[in-house]
Amino acid sequence: xxxxxxxxxxxxxxxxxxxxxxxxxxxxxxxxxxxxxxxxxxxxxxxxxxxxxxxxxxxxxxxxxxxxxxxxxxxxxxxxxxxxxxxxxxxxxxxxxxxxxxxxxxxxxxxxxxxxxxxxxxxxxxxxxxxxxxxxxxxxxxxxxxxxxxxxxxxxxxxxxxxxxxxxxxxxxxxxxxxxxxxxxxxxxxxxxxxxxxxxxxxxxxx
Numbered sequence: 001x002x003x004x005x006x007x008x009x010x011x012x013x014x015x016x017x018x019x020x021x022x023x024x025x026x027x028x029x030x031x032x033x034x035x036x037x038x039x040x041x042x043x044x045x046x047x048x049x050x051x052x053x054x055x056x057x058x059x060x061x062x063x064x065x066x067x068x069x070x071x072x073x074x075x076x077x078x079x080x081x082x083x084x085x086x087x088x089x090x091x092x093x094x095x096x097x098x099x100x101x102x103x104x105x106x107x108x109x110x111x112x113x114x115x116x117x118x119x120x121x122x123x124x125x126x127x128x129x130x131x132x133x134x135x136x137x138x139x140x141x142x143x144x145x146x147x148x149x150x151x152x153x154x155x156x157x158x159x160x161x162x163x164x165x166x167x168x169x170x171x172x173x174x175x176x177x178x179x180x181x182x183x184x185x186x187x188x189x190x191x192x193x194x195x196x197x198x199x200x201x202x203x204x205x206x207x
Contacts, residue, residue, distance in 0.1 A: 028072075031079035035089075039096045045069040048122055059115065059129050065102040066095045067117025074120050091118050091126055102130070 036044060043064055048071050049055040058069055068091065078085040095118060106113045112133040119127045 062115040065116040071122040
């Protein structure tokens with residue numbers, strides 16, 4: 001009887017575990033379908049890349065600018081946790097409007113962009129990539145992103161700093177002028193008070 005009881009318990013436990021896995025898989029699939037409906041312009045691939053060769057093959061084989069490869073484990077977490085979903089759905093939202101940004105970048109740099117997107121790996125790390133053709137040479141995945149985009153970001157930051165410094169100088173100059181005007185105003189008031197006081201004293205002396 002004791003052995004039968006243990007076996008029954010184990011069978012029930014195994015069945016519950018199987019049902020839980022099935023339920024989890026079902027909810028993940030439902031969530032994936034909801035993502036596809038919410039971001040119809042995004043090409044979603046559910047996969048883990050076990051090597052750089054695999055990720056390169058994915059990037060070189062992708063076309064369009066709105067590609068996302070997301071790890072199955074991350075997708076499962078997104079399906080079961082709203083905070084995780086909100087965090088990574090920002091990437092999906094970015095990709096859904098990525099075309100205009102990429103086309104502008106390509107025009108500015110005289111490049112032909114063949115594909116672009118993002119990868120969310122099993123550790124939750126988000127990596128952005130682009131594959132392009134520059135001077136009839138296909139560049140390695142990520143090269144444009146790492147070098148040219150970082151250069152653009154650095155230039156924009158430098159420009160912003162210069163603008164901030166210029167604004168600070170203008171404010172400082174405006175404050176100096178304001179202080180000078182206050183000083184002049186104070187001096188005039190002091191002179192007026194002195195003249196009024198002198199006039200009163202002179203009048204008293206005449207009386």
